Amino acid sequence: MPLWEWVTAIAIAGFVMSFVTATVGVGGGLLVMPPLTLIFPPHIAIAGTLPMMLINAMAVMWLYRRSWWTAQAALLVPFTLLGTGIGMAVIVMISSTLTRLFAGLTAASLFVFELRRQQSARSSPLPSTGLRAAYGLGGGIISAVTNIGGIMISLALVNPTIPTETFVGTLATIYFVMTTFKMILFYEHGWLPWSFVIESLPAIPTVLLGSFFGKRLHRHIPHTLFRHIILSIIAISSAALIIVVIPRLVA
DSSP states (O other), X not given: OOHHHHHHHHHHHHHHHHHHHHHHXXXXXXXXXXXXXXXXXXXXXXXXXXXXHHHHHHHHHHHTTTOOOHHHHHHHHHHHHHHHHHHHHHHHHSOHHHHHHHHHXXXXXXXXXXXXXXXXOTTOSSOOHHHHHHHHHHHHHHHHHHSOTHHHHGGGTOOTTSOHHHHHHHHHHHHHHXXXXXXXXXXXXXXXXXXXXXXXXXXXXXXXHHHHXXXXXXXXXXXXXXXXXXXXXXXXHHHHHHHHHHHHHHO
């Protein structure tokens, strides 16, 4: 495929991803990764978007720099990094199709579990420490394989008592650390050549624009609507993973 098509796709994906991430904190990868994976080979789509995701995380971190929840980030980051390492091993051992199916089923199950937890325990400010650690671990595994692990990590922070700015800023901090670690692992495996980094440079302006407009939209979203958007994105993401994988299994 011509280079200009890849660069154009990355630039458009950068705007969409950063806009969604800056607006609601999660879901940017969900919107861009399935189409890119269908157009380009999975390893290229995943590795090629890592530099763009790193820029996106840095931009959103800066926009929400006064809203980081350091304690929660410190709790989740070690487990997301461990999960990322496990996810790299999974990529090598089993097919990406089966792994994506597993990720979709897992995300769907966790969505139902979290929805029921919030309905039955609205006074609980956060999931238990063990459950948050499990979300971080699972999110790291899925992120290494599909680049949409944020949907699971977000379950550790979605709650009516958490300010929306804190939710977005803390997730961006976790994304930054996790993406940096993932880029190192992909580079060591030979899946992230420097050419991918160079070809991602045109996405920088579109990422910055998307982050800017997303932050402005975020200010006008009511808290209840915000929580519904997050849970809806999680539900859609799990369904999208399963729908994309099924045709490949029956082919």
